[in-house]
Amino acid sequence: MTKTTPDILAIDCEVAIEAAAPSAEGGGESRLPRFSMIAYTGGPIRTLGFSYPVVVNLDGMKIPTQRRPVRFQHSAFEGVGHTERIAVEDGQLIAEGLVSRDTPAAQEIVASGKKGFPWQASIGASVDELEFIKRDVAVTVNGRKFNGPIYVAHKTTLNEISFVDLGADQQTQARIAAQHHKETQAMPDPRNTQTPGTADVTAADTASDDTTIDATQPAPQRRSGNVTASDPAAEIDQITARARNEADRRQRIQAMTAEVLTQRPELADDLGRLAHAALEAGWKPDKYQLEVMRLSRTYEGVGGPRPQSDRVEGSIIEAALCMAGGLDPETLTAQFGERTVEAASREYRHGLGLCETLLIFAQANGYRGFGRSDLKGLLQFAFANDMQAAGFSTMTLPGILSNVANKFLRAGFDAVESTWRDIAGIRSVRDFKQVSSYSLTGGFVYEEIAPGGELKHATVGETAYTNQAKTYGRMFGIDRRDLINDDLDALTAVPRRLGRGGALKLNDVFWAEFLSNAAFFTAGNNNYADGVGTALGIDALTQAETMFLDQTDPDGHPLAVAPVILLVPNGLYVPATQIMNSTELRDPSSTKKTPVSNPHAGKFRPVRSSYLSNPKYTGASGLAWYILADPADMPVVEVAFLNGQQQPTVESADADFNNLGIQMRGYHDFGVAKQEPRGGVKMKGEA
Numbered sequence: 001m002t003k004t005t006p007d008i009l010a011i012d013c014e015v016a017i018e019a020a021a022p023s024a025e026g027g028g029e030s031r032l033p034r035f036s037m038i039a040y041t042g043g044p045i046r047t048l049g050f051s052y053p054v055v056v057n058l059d060g061m062k063i064p065t066q067r068r069p070v071r072f073q074h075s076a077f078e079g080v081g082h083t084e085r086i087a088v089e090d091g092q093l094i095a096e097g098l099v100s101r102d103t104p105a106a107q108e109i110v111a112s113g114k115k116g117f118p119w120q121a122s123i124g125a126s127v128d129e130l131e132f133i134k135r136d137v138a139v140t141v142n143g144r145k146f147n148g149p150i151y152v153a154h155k156t157t158l159n160e161i162s163f164v165d166l167g168a169d170q171q172t173q174a175r176i177a178a179q180h181h182k183e184t185q186a187m188p189d190p191r192n193t194q195t196p197g198t199a200d201v202t203a204a205d206t207a208s209d210d211t212t213i214d215a216t217q218p219a220p221q222r223r224s225g226n227v228t229a230s231d232p233a234a235e236i237d238q239i240t241a242r243a244r245n246e247a248d249r250r251q252r253i254q255a256m257t258a259e260v261l262t263q264r265p266e267l268a269d270d271l272g273r274l275a276h277a278a279l280e281a282g283w284k285p286d287k288y289q290l291e292v293m294r295l296s297r298t299y300e301g302v303g304g305p306r307p308q309s310d311r312v313e314g315s316i317i318e319a320a321l322c323m324a325g326g327l328d329p330e331t332l333t334a335q336f337g338e339r340t341v342e343a344a345s346r347e348y349r350h351g352l353g354l355c356e357t358l359l360i361f362a363q364a365n366g367y368r369g370f371g372r373s374d375l376k377g378l379l380q381f382a383f384a385n386d387m388q389a390a391g392f393s394t395m396t397l398p399g400i401l402s403n404v405a406n407k408f409l410r411a412g413f414d415a416v417e418s419t420w421r422d423i424a425g426i427r428s429v430r431d432f433k434q435v436s437s438y439s440l441t442g443g444f445v446y447e448e449i450a451p452g453g454e455l456k457h458a459t460v461g462e463t464a465y466t467n468q469a470k471t472y473g474r475m476f477g478i479d480r481r482d483l484i485n486d487d488l489d490a491l492t493a494v495p496r497r498l499g500r501g502g503a504l505k506l507n508d509v510f511w512a513e514f515l516s517n518a519a520f521f522t523a524g525n526n527n528y529a530d531g532v533g534t535a536l537g538i539d540a541l542t543q544a545e546t547m548f549l550d551q552t553d554p555d556g557h558p559l560a561v562a563p564v565i566l567l568v569p570n571g572l573y574v575p576a577t578q579i580m581n582s583t584e585l586r587d588p589s590s591t592k593k594t595p596v597s598n599p600h601a602g603k604f605r606p607v608r609s610s611y612l613s614n615p616k617y618t619g620a621s622g623l624a625w626y627i628l629a630d631p632a633d634m635p636v637v638e639v640a641f642l643n644g645q646q647q648p649t650v651e652s653a654d655a656d657f658n659n660l661g662i663q664m665r666g667y668h669d670f671g672v673a674k675q676e677p678r679g680g681v682k683m684k685g686e687a
Helices: 104-114 232-263 265-281 285-297 314-324 329-336 338-347 354-364 372-382 397-414 480-484 489-515 538-549 570-581
Strands: 008-014 033-040 054-056 069-072 075-089 092-098 120-133 138-141 144-147 150-164 174-178 200-204 211-214 425-429 435-438 464-467 470-479 565-569 605-609 625-628 637-642 649-654 661-674 680-683
Touching: 033 120, 069 104, 075 104, 075 150, 092 120, 138 150, 144 150, 232 265, 232 285, 265 285, 285 354, 314 329, 314 338, 314 354, 314 397, 314 489, 329 338, 354 372, 354 397, 397 489, 397 649, 397 661, 464 637, 464 661, 470 480, 470 489, 489 637, 489 661, 538 625, 538 680, 565 570, 570 605
Parallel strands: 054 150, 069 150, 425 637, 565 605
Antiparallel strands: 008 120, 008 200, 033 092, 033 174, 069 075, 075 092, 120 150, 138 144, 200 211, 435 464, 470 661, 565 625, 625 680, 637 661, 649 661
16 A cells, blocks of 8 residues: 655654763772754655655654653664753754663663774654645745755654664764763764765654664655646645644544553553553554453453453464455355354454564563564464463364365365366275275165075175275465564465465366376277267267167166266367257258257256366267266276365464464375276267
8 A cells, every 4th residue: 555645754864872881980880871963954855655855843843751762763662861951053953862772772772883884863753733835935944944845844743763774864964972970981973074965764653663764865756646746735734644643543542541540550561561552553442452361361361350251262363364365255154153243343453464473472472572573472372382372262273264264265175167076976084995886786686585484695796996095285484574564374275375275286186187088998898989070079078978778787687877967178068058958950051851859958967177178188079978877876987085085284383493474284084996887978069
């Protein structure tokens, strides 16, 4: 989705870092490193989302407090320190402060700066009032005169300052110096030195992460709805509306936090971190409320046991994921029931993502992090095995993920041609051993029993057919990129494709076996004919039907089974349906009198397959066709499934040590073998 004009600005400047020096007396700890910078020179900047350069009016910048947070890359989870002084001097924004946080980010910034790495800074400010200055109109801002077209951000609110590794306003510079234990060094004035560089600007929407943009490049034109980049008034209206929405969002989250704390004071620490993350990441109040509910569930036993009605059923999570993945409502209701679907819609009305699902399970096992910034910990807790102890019922993460993936796998499996179901006998096997079945034409004809005589045992006959199930499968992974992007397609679209792959493999094995029939359909078996007269038509159908009905069992008795299926390649499907659906057949070129009634109308069920004429398979032909018995009576080919499982299966687990993510495997156990030659007749359709 194309972004509209942003209401958050982040202006980059260069930072130089020096290590904190030890005490002059050789004892005690070093004082914290200090920084001093010109954060913004007051000139025009180019930023993504604005059609023209932007000048921030420093006279209208609101600085809520002198102690603003200092972060790394604008992340609320990677603190660096805080400011002690922020001021506007000579039309420029000046900031000074301390690297006061003991975090890996702070340590890295100081250590690498000590080695000369040129850290830079990005200052984030929300836009509260914006004006567009038309072309050739002059405006004075920050003590300087600028000509339009430009935007002037008359009112802004300074939010935070972040260290970044890229970006430099050409006229700005910042330094970090050490303050000694006993004596304070004079801070170098960054305005005495100018460092040339490339002016970079970071622009962000309130609901997204900051993105660093090279401000020396022209801002791209963009379109949002019916508002174009050349309509500054409309853009300002959008920004004003978003500013009001942002203020309302923050107020609602803060009010919600205060209300929860009055009822659950034991949540104070974790709720404080959650509220901070919600405010900074642009969460909507509904999402924050949902996360607060999940946080509350992890405190069972601290705030008292919660009622049974609050226990989360695995089927609700599963239904919500399927709903978010696009499974149609009719299928959802059929598989989960109306009450479960309604519960999923109510609790997850804004959708449920992959990373959010992992967070539900991880928090149930005591996880206190916030997900994507700690994927290793998230996965470790999410795949723990103490769900029941955490108060959740009927749910395990591998089971839920596998169930959801299997539903989309089945959708992909069922979307592929399944003509094999129409013509094959289907059986279930218990293992991978070779199994045998015997011809249905054995000695089961009843015999007359004399008065007082005994019944004789029937024999299954000597004709046996074998089959054997084998395993086919593939593995796929949901890696850290999918988790960070919260990409639900990894759990829905990928299994759907995996299901399609399983169906294609079954078709491949099935039709390769069926079409390799040169020794199966033969004149010696009385089930094969060739020649010009075998081309699909009334006379050829009569010939094929007669050939089928004239077949006998090993004892010479008629089979007494009629063909019901007309199997044809794609090119013959229209003629086949015409013959089956027409009650009259006329030949306008004929001069002799012939009957016009169709003796075969509705007699056979036309079935087609793209595989019959595909040259990849030995025995394929675009002219050959078949008539077959009902496979329940006399199958010409059989598919055996392990334990009767006709669709592939997906299983999931935490990835191994070398791969940060989730592993899934899809597999299918089946076997295909030809069976009873008397169950069909093949017509070559040509000489």
